[in-house]
Amino acid sequence: MLTKEENERLTRVGRGAPAGELLRRYWMPVATARELSDENPTRFVRVLGEDLILFRDKSGNVGLIADHCAHRGASLLYGRVEERGIACAYHGWLYDTAGNCLECPAEPAGSMFHLTVKHKAYPVRAFVGLYWAYMGPLPAPEIPRYDAWADKELRRRITVRRIDCNWLQAMENSMDPAHLQILHQDAGTNADTGQPRDTTRGRTDDVASLEFYEVPYGIMKKRVYRNGLLDEHPLIFPNILRHQGTQIRAPIDDTHTMHYTVSVQLARDGEPEQDEDDIPVVESKPHKVPADALYPDARFTMADVAAQDYMAWETQGAIPDRTVERLATSDRGVVLFRQVLKREIERVEQGQDPLGVVRDPDHAVIDTKVVGWLKEYVGRPRNRAEDRRDPVRA
Numbered sequence: 001m002l003t004k005e006e007n008e009r010l011t012r013v014g015r016g017a018p019a020g021e022l023l024r025r026y027w028m029p030v031a032t033a034r035e036l037s038d039e040n041p042t043r044f045v046r047v048l049g050e051d052l053i054l055f056r057d058k059s060g061n062v063g064l065i066a067d068h069c070a071h072r073g074a075s076l077l078y079g080r081v082e083e084r085g086i087a088c089a090y091h092g093w094l095y096d097t098a099g100n101c102l103e104c105p106a107e108p109a110g111s112m113f114h115l116t117v118k119h120k121a122y123p124v125r126a127f128v129g130l131y132w133a134y135m136g137p138l139p140a141p142e143i144p145r146y147d148a149w150a151d152k153e154l155r156r157r158i159t160v161r162r163i164d165c166n167w168l169q170a171m172e173n174s175m176d177p178a179h180l181q182i183l184h185q186d187a188g189t190n191a192d193t194g195q196p197r198d199t200t201r202g203r204t205d206d207v208a209s210l211e212f213y214e215v216p217y218g219i220m221k222k223r224v225y226r227n228g229l230l231d232e233h234p235l236i237f238p239n240i241l242r243h244q245g246t247q248i249r250a251p252i253d254d255t256h257t258m259h260y261t262v263s264v265q266l267a268r269d270g271e272p273e274q275d276e277d278d279i280p281v282v283e284s285k286p287h288k289v290p291a292d293a294l295y296p297d298a299r300f301t302m303a304d305v306a307a308q309d310y311m312a313w314e315t316q317g318a319i320p321d322r323t324v325e326r327l328a329t330s331d332r333g334v335v336l337f338r339q340v341l342k343r344e345i346e347r348v349e350q351g352q353d354p355l356g357v358v359r360d361p362d363h364a365v366i367d368t369k370v371v372g373w374l375k376e377y378v379g380r381p382r383n384r385a386e387d388r389r390d391p392v393r394a
């Protein structure tokens, strides 16, 4: 249980909010690489509660700047991209990717007025088929090269979904391994001992133990099955689940979250290396009907394993009231995650880098055990063919 104040502190993502300031110490995906093209060089994005325009100028530079023009507020989504940046469609104020105003064309000849204008702009990088933004204090850290993103043995693909709730439910779910055997009981796991005894317990009795321990980049979740199978996959702090790939939860605002899945498979023998700039983006099916409706008007497509999770997160509420929850023994991973989150928010408040921030551009690939996990855990035959196709189960 949290107090109302603690719940606010851990959930709110805006600038100045404690969790918002923590999240601004990490790179956030804002779009897939395919979402900018010569035909569509600008894109509106909302991330961490800020309205921004992602654009690619005619020199190939990619920028992320505040949506409303510094002059009189027209949207830069309609700006004209040029060699030097993006020119507001209304009066032509021209901005480069750093937010410098290079020209105010309606000012008198020789005016230096444009030098007094500085527009909000954030660094952008392209990596694993996504554009990433860094919205915290400079200098920006590195985008960590986790094995799931950097290991050459893996082949990747991307799916993107919008979830209509706060980011923290998704992360708490990643520290809640007990739900797998109940919520997802119809899908089964590699460790099934047969059909669920009943629908209340699901496959709970297949599990011998659940443990959690901190690692340099987050928290490892360890599930040992009665048949000896070991399932270890971590939460990469603060907003990523490493599973069969990574599920990156990028807050749109306090009550919406963009869910980027970069799923991975082991390369087949002789399969050529993947072009980092051309990672396939798989269209995702709506997880509820109507797709844009909220609970209780929406019905979740419960035959889909991922939708089962999204049902659980969204129906907890836009931001759940954690003053009335009843945590039990099986929630100790959730409790640990909240403790770590509180601790790391305090580190940011003390001016330190929080957990998992990487500053060495030449750092070694970070081993989250994904390759071994794929070979040992996912590689074994599953009970049902459809499970082998599902890369997103948490």
Ligand code: FES
Binding pocket: 069, 070, 071, 072, 073, 074, 088, 089, 090, 091, 092, 093
């Ligand atoms: S509102 Fe953008 S140039 Fe005037």
Ligand SMILES: [Fe+2]
Binding pocket: 179, 180, 183, 184, 309, 393, 394
């Ligand atoms: Fe799940």
